[in-house]
Amino acid sequence: xxxxxxxxxxxxxxxxxxxxxxxxxxxxxxxxxxxxxxxxxxxxxxxxxxxxxxxxxxxxxxxxxxxxxxxxxxxxxxxxxxxxxxxxxxxxxxxxxxxxxxxxxxxxxxxxxxxxxxxxxxxxxxxxxxxxxxxxxxxxxxxxxxxxxxxxxxxxxxxxxxxxxxxxxxxxxxxxxxxxxxxxxxxxxxxxxxxxxxxxxxxxxxxxxxxxxxxxxxxxxxxxxxxxxxxxxxxxxxxxxxxxxxxxxxxxxxxxxxxxxxxxxxxxxxxxxxxxxxxxxxxxxxxxxxxxxxxxxxxxxxxxxxxxx
Amino acid sequence: xxxxxxxxxxxxxxxxxxxxxxxxxxxxxxxxxxxxxxxxxxxxxxxxxxxxxxxxxxxxxxxxxxxxxxxxxxxxxxxxxxxxxxxxxxxxxxxxxxxxxxxxxxxxxxxxxxxxxxxxxxxxxxxxxxxxxxxxxxxxxxxxxxxxxxxxxxxxxxxxxxxxxxxxxxxxxxxxxxxxxxxxxxxxxxxxxxxxxxxxxxxxxxxxxxxxxxxxxxxxxxxxxxxxxxxxxxxxxxxxxxxxxxxxxxxxxxxxxxxxxxxxxxxxxxxxxxxxxxxxxxxxxxxxxxxxxxxxxxxxxxxxxxxxxxxxxxxxxxxxxxxxxxxxxxxxxxxxxxxxxxxxxxxxxxxxxxxxxxxxxxxxxxxxxxxxxxxxxxxxxxxxxxxxxxx
Ligand SMILES: Cc1ncc(C[n+]2csc(CCOP(=O)(O)OP(=O)(O)O)c2C)c(N)n1
Ligand SMILES: [Mg+2]
Numbered sequence: 001x002x003x004x005x006x007x008x009x010x011x012x013x014x015x016x017x018x019x020x021x022x023x024x025x026x027x028x029x030x031x032x033x034x035x036x037x038x039x040x041x042x043x044x045x046x047x048x049x050x051x052x053x054x055x056x057x058x059x060x061x062x063x064x065x066x067x068x069x070x071x072x073x074x075x076x077x078x079x080x081x082x083x084x085x086x087x088x089x090x091x092x093x094x095x096x097x098x099x100x101x102x103x104x105x106x107x108x109x110x111x112x113x114x115x116x117x118x119x120x121x122x123x124x125x126x127x128x129x130x131x132x133x134x135x136x137x138x139x140x141x142x143x144x145x146x147x148x149x150x151x152x153x154x155x156x157x158x159x160x161x162x163x164x165x166x167x168x169x170x171x172x173x174x175x176x177x178x179x180x181x182x183x184x185x186x187x188x189x190x191x192x193x194x195x196x197x198x199x200x201x202x203x204x205x206x207x208x209x210x211x212x213x214x215x216x217x218x219x220x221x222x223x224x225x226x227x228x229x230x231x232x233x234x235x236x237x238x239x240x241x242x243x244x245x246x247x248x249x250x251x252x253x254x255x256x257x258x259x260x261x262x263x264x265x266x267x268x269x270x271x272x273x274x275x276x277x278x279x280x281x282x283x284x285x286x287x288x289x290x291x292x293x294x295x296x297x298x299x300x301x302x303x304x305x306x307x308x309x
Numbered sequence: 310x311x312x313x314x315x316x317x318x319x320x321x322x323x324x325x326x327x328x329x330x331x332x333x334x335x336x337x338x339x340x341x342x343x344x345x346x347x348x349x350x351x352x353x354x355x356x357x358x359x360x361x362x363x364x365x366x367x368x369x370x371x372x373x374x375x376x377x378x379x380x381x382x383x384x385x386x387x388x389x390x391x392x393x394x395x396x397x398x399x400x401x402x403x404x405x406x407x408x409x410x411x412x413x414x415x416x417x418x419x420x421x422x423x424x425x426x427x428x429x430x431x432x433x434x435x436x437x438x439x440x441x442x443x444x445x446x447x448x449x450x451x452x453x454x455x456x457x458x459x460x461x462x463x464x465x466x467x468x469x470x471x472x473x474x475x476x477x478x479x480x481x482x483x484x485x486x487x488x489x490x491x492x493x494x495x496x497x498x499x500x501x502x503x504x505x506x507x508x509x510x511x512x513x514x515x516x517x518x519x520x521x522x523x524x525x526x527x528x529x530x531x532x533x534x535x536x537x538x539x540x541x542x543x544x545x546x547x548x549x550x551x552x553x554x555x556x557x558x559x560x561x562x563x564x565x566x567x568x569x570x571x572x573x574x575x576x577x578x579x580x581x582x583x584x585x586x587x588x589x590x591x592x593x594x595x596x597x598x599x600x601x602x603x604x605x606x607x608x609x610x611x612x613x614x615x616x617x618x619x620x621x622x623x624x625x626x627x628x629x630x631x632x633x634x635x636x637x638x639x640x641x642x643x644x645x646x647x648x649x650x651x652x653x654x655x656x657x658x659x660x661x662x663x664x665x666x667x668x669x670x671x672x673x674x675x676x677x678x679x680x681x682x683x684x685x686x687x688x689x690x691x692x693x694x695x696x697x698x699x700x
Contacts, residue, residue, distance in 0.1 A: 047509050051375065058516075064523050067514035072507035074378050075516035076401050080371035083363065087331060087375025087383070088507060090359035094330035094381055101509055119371060122364035 018070060020046060025068035026060040030229025032219030032236060033057055033135045035193045037106065040133050040217070043203035046071055048102040049092075051085040053111030054078035056142045056221075057135060079116035081105040082123035085130045102131065102207050109136040109150035112216075113176045124183040124212045131206050131213040134176065137221040145224040149174040152244070153298060154291055155277045157224070162280040167291050172298060180214035181250040187211075188250035192218040194236030198247065198259065218245045226276020238271040243299035246306045261308045268295050310488050316447040316479040317342030319486045320386070320412055320472075323454030325356045326494035327410075330381035330501075333361040333372035337391040338424045339476035340414040344386055358384075366391035370398035370411075377407035378515055380506030382458065385409070388476055389416035389430045396434070402469050403438025403531065405516060408461030408501075409469045410454065414476040415577065415628075417663040425664020426476040428577065428628040432637055438531050440470040440538055441606040443576040447484045449557045450474040452549065455489060455498050459545045462501055466538045468531075475578040477664070489553070497552055535607045542604050558601055560609035563616050565591060566598030571622040571679070574600045574613075574642065579626060579660070579667060586672040597676065602638065610645040617642075618651050624679050625657040626672075626689075635686055660689040 020041035027034035037057055041048065050073045052058045058075045061068040076084045085105035092098040105123070107116055112134035123130060139157045140146040146159040153172045156162055160169035181188045187209045191199040199217060206213040220236050222229045239245040240259065247259035272278040272295065281291050303309050314322070320343045324332075332351070334344040350356035359376075363369045366387050373383035387395060392413055402409055413431050417423040431441060440460060444450035450472065457470040474480060489497075505513055519527055539560060546559035565587055566572055573583045580601045590597045600616050600623075602609065617623060625639040634640070639657035646652050656679045661667045671690055678684055 046512075049379070049507055049509065052516075059518055062514055062517040064517040064519050067517065069514050070512060072509055072512045073514050074375070074507060076371060076374055076405070077397055080367065080374075080398065083368045083371030084375035084378070086361060086363075087333065087372035087377075087381075088379040089375075090331040090333070090361055090372065091376035091379035091381030091383070094357075094359045094376075095379075097379075097508075118364055119368050122368050125364075126361065 020044070020048070020070045021061065022068045022070060026063065027056070028223050028229070030222040030232045032193045032221060032232050033108070033137055034060065035232070036135050036199070036217045036219045039193065039196050039199050040104065040203050041071065043200040044102050044104055044207060047100060048104055049085070049088050050074075051076070051081040051088065051105045053081040053107030053116060054142070055108035055111050057106065057108065059142055078111050080119050081107050081111065082116065082130070082132055083119040086123050086126065086128050089128050089130060103129065105130055105132045107134055108141070109134060109138060110140040110148040113149040113174050121183065124180055124185050124214065128212055129210055131203070131215065134214070134216045135219050136216050137219045137224060139221070139224050141221050141224045150176065153295060154281060156280060157277070168280065177214065177216050177250065181253045183212070184253050185212045185214065186251060187213040189215045190218070190245070190247050191215060192236045192240055192245060192247060193220070194218070194233055194240055195247070195259070202249070224277070227274050231274060235271065235274060238266060241266045242268045242271040243303040243308055244268060244271060244295070246302045246308060248306050255306060258306045258308055261303070265309070268292070268299050310490065311485055312488050313483060313485050315342060316450065316474065316482050316484070318346050319447040319451040319484075319488070320454060320474065321346035321350065322488050323451040324384050324412075325350055326489050326491050327382065327455055327458050327498055329358050329384040331359045331361065331373060331376035331383040332385070333363055333369045333376070333383070334385045334387065335363055335366045335369045335391060337366070337388055339416060339480045340386045340388045340391070340412070342480060343412060343414065366394040367398060370395040370402065373409050374398060374402050374405070374407060377402070377409050378405065378507050380501070380503055380508070382501040383409050384411070386412040386414065388414040389418050392430045393418060393433065399434055399439065400437050404527065406467040406534070407469060408458070408467055410457040410461060410472060411469070412454070412472045412474065414480045415473050416476040423663040424476070426478050426628070427662045427664065428473070429630070429662070431471060431473050432629040434471065435606055435637065438468065438535060439606060440468055440535065440542070440604070441473060442470065442604055443473045443602065444479065445557060445578060445580045445601065447479055447482065448486050448555065450479060451486050451488065452553065452555055452557070455494055456545050456549055458501070459498050460538060460541050463541050464504060466534055466541055467503070468534055468538060473577065478578045487555070493552070497549070539607050539609065558603045560604040561612045561616060562601040562603055564599040564601065566600065566616060566620070568596055569598035569620060570596045571624065571676070572598045572600050572617065572620050573624045573626060573672070574602065574638065575626045576602045576605060576638070577628070579628070582667055582669060583626070583672060586669045589669065590673065590676060595676070605638070608641055608645075613642055613645050614649050617646065617653055620653045622679055622683070623653050623655045624675060625655060626660045626675070627657065628661050630659050630662070654683040656684040658684065658687045658689050665690060
């Protein structure tokens with residue numbers, strides 16, 4: 001269907017720079033996390049040092065002797081990418097190599113919100129010029145979809161299975177952006193692979209700000225969330241449009257900008273239904289309806305709290 | 310320059326002249342004075358290092374890991390619970406082949422919580438891929454700092470080093486120490502120039518996934534490197550002696566063993582007490598000497614065998630127990646001797662645990678017991694009354 005005019009136009013464009021997270025790595029098809037990481041790195045550019053927690057991202061990108069990273073990159077442990085990044089920054093300063101470079105620390109929701117929250121807090125508190133990016137796929141995916149502190153309410157994971165006495169995960173998402181913001185750091189943002197331009201702009205903006213920055217990027221996981229691999233972007237958008245994943249920025253602990261949903265608001269069922277991890281909520285009966293009502297309330301609270309309407 | 314200083318200051322001075330790019334630590338008794346001294350030096354502009362105060366020892370170890378990965382010389386100090394909390398990172402640092410130096414102000418481990426000296430903390434990490442040196446006194450621990458970097462940063466070795474000093478006994482003791490000047494240090498220790506480090510101009514990936522096709526060889530090379538570090542420990546001790554005139558042994562040292570039939574074996578400050586005890590026993594005509602283990606990892610098996618080849622009775626004194634087994638060092642000495650024609654009797658004792666005082670009299674008592682018959686896994690100066698249930 002391509003017409004020759006646009007083809008010609010494309011050819012005239014400068015060649016696309018080599019992506020810093022090269023294709024050919026071993027992420028599952030439809031992986032939101034790999035897309036998120038690619039967008040973050042391309043926004044940051046080649047003068048970037050990266051640290052990475054143990055998790056899917058590290059495993060699929062660096063099986064020896066392969067590496068998908070085209071920048072200096074290090075993985076140490078599950079819970080310390082923020083502290084390792086702090087050490088890198090300190091060494092670069094001490095050696096006078098810190099000019100015009102970015103340092104990005106990365107981790108999954110588990111590595112960030114649970115086991116790594118101590119190191120993260122230390123990094124945010126100390127004022128390092130580091131951007132921390134949490135790729136939130138809402139469970140410990142690398143070890144087989146166990147629940148984390150960022151797993152949403154009622155989601156099925158392998159350690160929060162619904163059953164006769166359970167509707168799945170009993171807790172709501174830990175407010176990690178709020179916790180990061182409470183450190184009084186200059187910039188906190190949530191983003192999603194559903195809106196890639198917004199994500200790219202936020203990374204660029206964050207990297208222009210001196211000091212510690214925290215970003216939480218919502219990244220669907222077709223394997224863990226149980227949805228078709230070609231629905232990643234759609235699902236990511238629905239998370240936002242239902243009000244379940246608010247997209248906003250904070251400066252020094254105050255919310256400064258939000259992505260409004262307005263008239264585009266969608267019922268939470270539109271987001272929940274296509275995902276196997278919420279299938280049990282669509283069983284017949286009053287109890288399931290009660291659970292759905294709780295989730296509607298979560299969306300409602302977000303919309304009120306962040307003024308998304 | 311001769312200075313009358315605290316052991317912790319001797320360490321801080323020894324570290325400072327190594328010009329570490331990054332120092333990161335978390336306070337824990339009896340390590341605190343070391344990092345307090347270093348932070349003062351940084352605050353006064355006497356030490357041009359990045360000093361990173363962290364939220365835990367786990368964080369401290371991770372910070373120095375990152376710093377070393379970025380090509381910086383880096384330093385930390387800790388002890389006991391702090392060292393245990395670093396544990397996961399310590400194994401990782403060795404696997405990544407980062408020549409960091411950490412001073413351990415050796416202390417007992419909890420429970421019960423106890424801030425006093427023994428070696429239970431460090432001995433946990435004997436299998437972690439770290440070179441482990443034990444200092445006898447404050448002069449030695451001062452000099453060991455620069456030796457540690459020179460050993461670890463050797464391009465053939467690239468391994469981290471734990472410098473062990475007895476908590477309180479050394480850290481808080483004032484002694485006269487001949488301190489190394491900056492110029493002397495710069496002559497002895499070249500700048501840290503690793504072959505591989507994180508650099509935007511030459512990007513590399515560190516900390517990859519090593520599957521069953523590759524992992525085994527990484528362990529083999531670690532073992533090979535730490536094996537080869539024996540020669541480097543020796544060579545650095547020799548070079549140090551040439552430059553500074555001071556000698557503490559290399560992997561081991563011996564004291565009055567020439568015609569001895571019995572020797573004590575020990576590590577750390579206990580060595581000093583044993584030397585006095587040996588002198589006293591010698592005065593009474595006893596043929597006794599001392600084997601000091603200065604480098605516990607890599608294990609100096611050949612040197613141990615050589616120094617025990619004419620000895621009948623070996624008395625191993627350890628400040629740690631391998632609970633459920635035996636004395637770690639005693640077992641290693643036995644293992645080293647197993648395939649040799651001469652096998653002395655090896656007695657072993659646990660001594661000074663949790664800071665229990667070790668007077669000369671206790672060592673003489675031990676010596677007399679062993680003269681009667683070999684002893685195994687004995688706790689020295691046990692108080693039997695404390696072991697009885699109250700009725
Ligand atoms: C100290 C420690 N505990 C547990 C693990 C096992 N582990 C490795 S990755 C992982 C889950 C990672 O989850 P997350 O951080 O959300 O990243 P994801 O894989 O989902 O991207 C776990 C539990 C580990 N490597 N280290
Ligand atoms: Mg996850």
